[in-house]
Structure formats: structure tokens, C-alpha cells
Amino acid sequence: EFEEEYKKEQEREKEKEKQKDDDHSSLDEV
DSSP states (O other): OHHHHHHHHHHHHHHHHHHHHHHHHHHHHO
């Protein structure tokens, strides 16, 4: 049970990081 929650949390963190990277990429492109 706990592991599932942990995995979900990790996925969310990864998504946030990815979005941040995307944002930076967009800014750099302009």
C-alpha cells in the first residue's frame, strides 16, 4: 500500500520536473 503511494508521488515529482524543463526550453527558444 505504502509503496503505491510512494510511486505515485515519485511520478508526480518527475512530471513537475519535466514541466519545469519544458518551461525553460520555451523561454530559451524565444
